[in-house]
Amino acid sequence: MRRVLGFLILAAILLAIAFAIGAIPGTLVATVGTLTISLSLPLAILALLVTIIVVYLVLRLIGLIFSVPSRFGRGRHERQQRQGDRAITRAMVAIAAADPRTALRESDRARRLLPQAPLARLVSAEANRLAGRPEEAEAEFRTLTEQQDSAFLGYRGLLRQAIDQQDWPLAADLARRAEVAHPGAPWLRAERARLALRTGSWAEALTLTGPEAPRAVMATAAAEAATDPIEALRLAKDAFNADSSLTPAALAYARRLRLAREERRSDKVVVTAWTAAPHPELAEFYLDTETDPIVRMKRAEQLAGAKPAHPETHLMLARAALAAKLVGEARRQADLALAGGLDQRRVWLLKADIEEAASEGPLAGTGEAEGAALRTALRRIPAAQPDPRWHCTACGTDHAVWHPACPACGVLGRVDWVAPRRGENASQVALIDRTAVSGDVAAPGSRR
Ligand SMILES: [Zn+2]
Incomplete structure (x- = not known):
């Protein structure tokens, strides 16, 4: 109803303008050389309007002709983006399903279609890791660390690789870098604490562990x-x-x-x-x-x-x-x-x-x-x-000296000074005094 009303008002205004123009008296005379054109004023106004419309349409047509290549390029780019996104999704599904062949194929495709996309690099790294190609995975993770936006993803991948290879000092260093790239991730803090305990970085462990x-x-x-x-x-x-x-x-x-x-x-x-x-x-x-x-x-x-x-x-x-x-x-x-x-x-x-x-x-x-x-x-x-001795209450191993974490089982804070019960022979238990922590540093338990 409102639209009909609007149309009627517009038609009335246009009609009024047309009548007003038609009612203007006078003639426009133009002389070019020997040619003289004489037009009534309403006709001259109409001719001016038509000329403006024609010029506008011609300019639009020229613009359209020049924009064809870039429109075509944009279309191709959008198609590539869509195909790349699909390849990334398929690669992620293959990684989740532990299918290294599909993961590698799709991630290669994604990398070809979207060479600059961090997500394509990430799936490529994960696919290589799944396929047992740590060098290729590491190279991809390293490239990710070079960009500010994706640095955390790169360090996270490298950290997992270092943990897999049991390179604890490197893992601790990468965890620190990951924390700098993306501060405040709770799992990363827990991981850093675990690595600090494992590498015997006690001062760092003190700042990272909870009460x-x-x-x-x-x-x-x-x-x-x-x-x-x-x-x-x-x-x-x-x-x-x-x-x-x-x-x-x-x-x-x-x-x-x-x-x-x-x-x-x-x-x-x-x-x-x-x-x-x-x-x-x-x-x-x-x-x-x-x-x-x-x-x-x-x-x-x-x-x-x-x-x-x-x-x-x-x-x-x-x-x-x-x-x-x-x-x-x-x-x-x-x-x-x-x-x-x-x-x-x-x-x-x-x-x-x-x-x-x-x-x-x-x-x-x-x-x-x-x-x-x-x-x-x-x-x-x-x-x-038997005489009292330093003894791990978690795994039962005796030690010649006190250790913050048991060298035999790795549990923190469980090496206590205890007197064995009668019948237990302390001398028959191997006195282990290894300096390197060989096992996992497990969650700390209650001491004494
Ligand atoms: Zn122990």
Whole structure:
């Protein structure tokens, strides 16, 4: 209805204009040489309008003729684009279906049709990877890294190749580059954390892992690996603050403080650690500053004050007393260690040493009592509990020294100081002390 109304109004306006032009009086006379043309004014206006329309149509026709080649080129380009897109789709389907022959054929086609398209390069790289042609795949991924838009795709592909080839340092480097190309991808962060743990890049692992990871373990390892003494001290302090019962953390911190000539603070750290979890390596470190056996005994008594009733404290005092030739005190402390439940080989061996020293010393009696005690100690050794050792609670392997990640199974933070149960023979278990992490660094579990 509205359109009909509009048409009627337009027709009325045009009719009015025509009448207005028709009503204009006058004549237009044009003289060219001897030729004279005379037209009424309405006819002259009509002739002008017709001329304008004809000129416009002629110009449009000329434009159309000149645009034919470019129109043809655009059509061809659009056709190529469509065919290329179809080839990419088919290649992707073939890759998903693990069909390397089709994937290669279609990706080659896509690369021919769309040589500049990053997606064509990507499917070509993936097809080559699927077809077991890593060099060709790598070349395609490398080209992708050269363009800013597709750099992440390239690094991601190269990263997977490096992981397949178990080239962990290269993988860690590529993961870092991928993160720069496209920051904030959560899976990439997790991958970087995994690679940092695997390559023993503990400082990096600390920044990448979440609160579920054993921070004290990683910070200890990072402190041990740090070359800058100030950074090492900071990391060791973090480790100790995170878990004062972790002996390697306490030792790393105390050692760094001692190197910085902060003896009193170093001693305080060992005393705190001894209160949390007495460990023979702490005692060894604490007494290490003295060579005189009597002074060492005094220092042992200082440390003993942190946890006086603990069997490990009695054992430390017994050792220090024996070294200071205080045989009676050594025997008393060794007996207290045994009474405290430390029925272990190392204690019976010490008992035997004490009785041997007693039978040889200046206060030795007839030697009969000492001889009997020595024989008892020696008899008890085979039946005693095995000595505590560093032990992976994930895979059950014993280690000569502590490791942040178990060298046998790769699990992080599970090498603990444990006393084996009676009947378990620690000496029969291979003591593995490989420095390289051979297996997967698995998700960290609970320590102790
Ligand atoms: Zn293990």
